[in-house]
Amino acid sequence: MTQLDVGPIDYLAVALPAAKMQGDGLKELIDLSERGIIRVLDLVVGVVAEDGTVTAVEVADLDGDGELDLAIFEGVRSGLLDDEDVAETASLVEPGQAVALLVYENTWAGPFVSAMRAAGAEVVAGGRIPAEQVAEALDLLESI
Template sequence: MAAELDLGAVDCFLVGFPPGALLDGGALTQMAALVDAGVIEVLDALVIRKDDDGSISGVNLAEMGGAVAFTGVRPGLPGDDDLAIAAEEMSAGSVAVFVLYENTWARGFVTAVHERGGVFPGSGRIGTDDLLAAIEAAGD
């Protein structure tokens, strides 16, 4: 079943920008470079804003005419539940971006595993900030 989609590993991340953070498109440019290099393919992305009164709004990045190419595999995958979860972590006046992406470098590996009857019963990811904190703590 999964091999029919011909997808590599799919991941997501949430990036938060506190009030006053520099939103100049630099991070988006770097993500676009990963897309252009064939390392990832952005499947969907949602820009989320938490207003000073605590209200939440979100817009799909593809609707904003962003610089990143989208496959449109399933636009709208980040839904209201994702918006609510992200909002819990956000402070008033902040912006966050939820990105769903395929690790295209893994396509061949994933396909080979599936063709041989293998499955991926689970995977995990360690948050960058958590890993950096652990490395720093280990050095103390």
């Protein structure tokens, strides 16, 4: 893969109440990865103890059902996240909770950007519009 074939890289930090992952989030993450829409570059979980100390844990049985939930992502580490990133993000949650940090490539965009560059175009900016702003704008349009 050349640098031109890399899509935009994003990250998400997700607070996990009671330090457990529940619901369909894991299924959706696996589905997005298997369909090639994203490529997971880092997946780290930081558990915040009652005394506030943070421990980065291996991806394991996060929902307590006895099965390795994220075996497909076991050992995924790009080096983009370090212990300081985990500690900083863990400061956003309360003791007794955990935070999952996900760094991923938007693989769908890589071939598009490469094709545009081959045609002489150049990506000059990128960004993210917060979901809340999008929802507000759509609600406003629907009310007109």
